[in-house]
Amino acid sequence: MSTVSRAADRIESVPFLTRDDASLLLVLPGLFVFSAFMLFPVFYLLGISFTNAEPANLFAGEGVVAVLTFGDALFVGLENYADVLTDGQFWNSFGVTWLFVATSVTLKIGASLAIALVVTSDLVRGKRVLRSLIIFPMGLPPIFTITVWRGIFSSAEFGLMNQLLTAFGASSVAWLSGRWTAFVAYNVTEAWLAYPFMVIITVSALQDVPEELHEAAVVDGAGFLARFAHITLPSIKRPVLFASILTSAASFQQFLIPFVFNQGGPARANELIVVYGYREALSFQQYGRGAAISIIALVFIGAFMWLNVKKGKLADGVND
């Protein structure tokens, strides 16, 4: 008899547990590693946010004791939070983040739906090739593509975007030095980064739309737009909603684009919330403040996720 089934027998002898509960043992290692590396730092972060930690005092001392006492950092209560919440810089970052979520998600869904419709159209030949090409950017490291986009939006006369503008007779723009032009650049880049994922999911949803429905609608004289609104959209709503939720969470946590483009500039105007927390801590050495900002961001991310799972019925699959 193998050890596994012996363990299962032993578990069976415990009241309240059934033989199948031994399967929990298969899940626990993953859960444990995940908790150790994701949940524990959350608590630690929470701890730091109540202290006046900075590198000089936080890293004083070594070993487990120093970890638990946060080095020599002092407990300051809610001071960091009060500080952050009365800071205009924070509210600016907070507002820009939500604006970015709204605009970039709209852009991503619109663009991806359009692309998905193009590469699944009956009128197009060679769809498989087009589709393999289309997800190409997904295999590229984000740090690379984002730096390339920084070059595209380069303020110099000969950045690609400016070349395009001058080709159409417009004058060139210093993209990353203006607040809103930089914001537009963030959005375009984010949409480009996210489209392969969105398109994959939308395409497989589109392929599941029953052909007969479209044929019946064509017989009834429905045009393309009517069919799109009454047949295609309702059928692909759930997967697309799911992809949108994932992608809006990604937008909320966007870090690399502002960081690589102009450090959330110009003059810290476009620091999305994650960038803001990071910079406070690791660029300006205010660990306590940075931790408080991160915790606030986490609360919002958490609430957002919770709402999505509840309202978006993401966990439906869990119930079966």
Add this chain to the structure above:
Amino acid sequence: MLLGAIARKLGDDIKTFATMPARTVRKWSYTVQAVRRGELPASEVLKVILSTIGATLVVLALLFPIYWILMAALSGSGSSLYTSESFSLLPSNPTIKPFIWVIGDLIVPSYSISAAIPFTDLAFVFQTPGIEILDASDYGVDRPSEFKRFLWNSLMVAIPTVLIAMSLIVPAAYALSRRKFLFRRKILFLYVLMTQVGGGLGVALLIGMYALYVQFGINDSKLALAVYYAATAVPFNTWLLKTYMDGIPVSYEEAAVVDGAPPWRVVTEVIIPMSTAGLATVFIFVFLTGWTEFVVAQTLLGTENYTLPVGLYAMVDEYSIPWARFSAFALTFASPIMLAYLFAQRYIEGGLSFSGMEG
């Protein structure tokens, strides 16, 4: 066995790809004949041609940034893209110098092996020949990049990441898909919740994590980084694989059980082979996590241990980017993944279909 199946499918893919032009030509000639015979209205054909051209243009426009950067690498004209001439579709004087700069010398130095015969003064000395595959200085590149060191570091991070993550994910996905046990729904719920958290949470946590890692003295350890990557990969990929395994009919397992197969054989002979697509998808996702992650690696690792993405970004200056070298570096770094991606695409599409999401 699993690898054999993958290799066979890959062979099929290559064959399909190679015969594609012939098949396309044949299809077109059929169409032309059908139009000539009057079976197919010419306007219909024209519509198809125009739409195909339109769709191709859309796709090409989307991929244009990659093409642009490839041209920058090949033209290698100098330190920046912002030359006075405007962009042209083909490089004016193509060169592979930037790529040579990236790869650097590929020289296996000669070793001398001596074997002494015991109790005598005799000794044999072998001199292995030095193998010179590529000598960068032949191409006028004096100080090649540190690509090889970064590559080694990246492999030392990505391989443990995959090993650890797969050994955590596969059993858990199987259990969650096939067994009913205590806390099953709670764990799934947590995983679905955490699925939405990409690298961003990692950045939000970075302060706490950085402080912890420094205090435990593991902030410059590649293995610690690998475990972290594996941990972040657990929720999404477990859930993905679980969803995929849900799509495998239970009847196959029942048949195996009826034939007297022990549980572990049911897993190795039925579940694993039938979830190849899901496994391949998860494998690629996990590998990419370790291979391309930047922020955490940059914060935690010291210069000696820089991985490829960090090494790449280290080339970026505040005001100027050495585009030719930068893109040659990045393309060398990304091309194996892109190839793997192209071939694994059918698996990824299959694995990402979220069959459990509908209804």
